[in-house]
Amino acid sequence: MTEHGTAPGPTEWGENPNGVGPWEAEFGSAPPEDSRLDPELLAAGDRRNVVDAYRYWRREAIVADIDSRRHPLHVAIENFANDANIGTVVRTANAFAAAAVHIVGRRRWNRRGAMVTDRYQHLVHHPDVPALLGYAGEHGLTVVAVDNVPGSVPLETAELPRSCLLLFGQEGPGVSAEAKGAAAMTVSIAQFGSTRSINAGVAAGIAMHAWIRRHADLGKSW
Numbered sequence: 404m405t406e407h408g409t410a411p412g413p414t415e416w417g418e419n420p421n422g423v424g425p426w427e428a429e430f431g432s433a434p435p436e437d438s439r440l441d442p443e444l445l446a447a448g449d450r451r452n453v454v455d456a457y458r459y460w461r462r463e464a465i466v467a468d469i470d471s472r473r474h475p476l477h478v479a480i481e482n483f484a485n486d487a488n489i490g491t492v493v494r495t496a497n498a499f500a501a502a503a504v505h506i507v508g509r510r511r512w513n514r515r516g517a518m519v520t521d522r523y524q525h526l527v528h529h530p531d532v533p534a535l536l537g538y539a540g541e542h543g544l545t546v547v548a549v550d551n552v553p554g555s556v557p558l559e560t561a562e563l564p565r566s567c568l569l570l571f572g573q574e575g576p577g578v579s580a581e582a583k584g585a586a587a588m589t590v591s592i593a594q595f596g597s598t599r600s601i602n603a604g605v606a607a608g609i610a611m612h613a614w615i616r617r618h619a620d621l622g623k624s625w
Contacts, residue, residue, distance in 0.1 A: 422450035423458050439464035452518050454625050466523050469500055472623065476614050477544055477568040478607060479505035479535055481582065482512055484573055490516020491604030492571070497524040499611050499619075505568070507535050507582075516604070532581045535570075544568040548586035549610045550578040551600055555591035563590075563614050571610075574603045 426434040426445040434445045441461040449458045457465045478496050480489055489512040496504045497520035505527045506512060514521055529535040539546050545564040549571050563569075570586060572578035577600070583589055592601060592609055601609070615621075 421452075422448060424448040426459060434459070439468075452520065453523075456625070462522055469523060473500045473502045474615075474619060475544075475566045476501045476611065476618075477503050477505060477539075477542075478571070478611065479507055479529075479568055480571045480603070480607070481507045481532075481573050481579055483508040483579075487513055487516070488574060488602065488604035488607070490514055490518075490521075492607045493517040493524055493526070494520045495604070495608045495611055497521075499615055501611065503527050505529055505535055505538070507532060532579060532585070535568075535582075536585050539568050542566075546570055546582075546586045548572075548578045548583050548589040549592070549606060550583065550589055551591040551594065552577070552583075552589060555589040558590040558592050558610060558613050561588070561590045561613075563617055565618050567614060569607070569610050569614070571603055571607050 423429050425448050428448075434440060439461060440459050444459045444461075453460075453465065457468075460468075476499065478492060478501050480492050482489060489506060493504050493514075494517050497517075501524070503525040507529045508531070510528050517524075527538070529538065536546065538544075544566050546568045547561075547563060547570065549558070549569055564587075570578060570582055572582070578586075578589070590610070592606055594601065600606075
């Protein structure tokens with residue numbers, strides 16, 4: 404099931420110094436005729452957490468524009484114990500225009516870390532790992548688990564497939580054995596310090612950026 408968040412988030416609570424004021428106050432003229440523009444934002448100003456190119460745009464228009472250039476990169480994170488990193492994963496996936504974020508296990512998650520980006524990012528819930536794997540098979544996605552375990556391939560040298568589903572586990576236990584066993588390969592992130600693992604939200608950002616460096620058209624970035 405694809406969904407988008409609707410509840411106000413941290414960047415929409417009270418006064419915020421970022422963003423722009425009402426259109427006429429900013430530009431000294433009436434706003435242009437453009438179906439993408441939101442009349443309420445034109446009148447009151449736009450303080451949302453969006454890039455300047457999307458100022459005053461309706462949420463649906465922003466989603467449609469991102470949809471026109473999303474990458475064939477999917478990201479999944481297991482949520483069997485209410486992982487607090489999901490918000491960070493969603494926010495990063497939005498920044499990289501990932502096709503979708505898949506949440507496996509519990510449907511509920513802490514949206515605060517997403518900083519309202521869940522409004523613009525496709526989210527898909529799966530009750531369990533087999534459901535996720537079924538989706539990947541139906542959509543021609545190669546599942547790549549990300550976990551620092553024996554036998555994994557270094558992310559720094561791995562050839563990530565273009566139509567890819569990066570799969571992350573929970574903080575602590577990592578990717579479940581069931582998911583890891585079904586993945587085409589498992590990649591690890593090189594570490595040089597004392598900690599056993601990197602925060603799951605950070606690891607997701609590193610892995611997504613590795614895919615971006617390999618497959619994205621950087622000339623189309625903001």
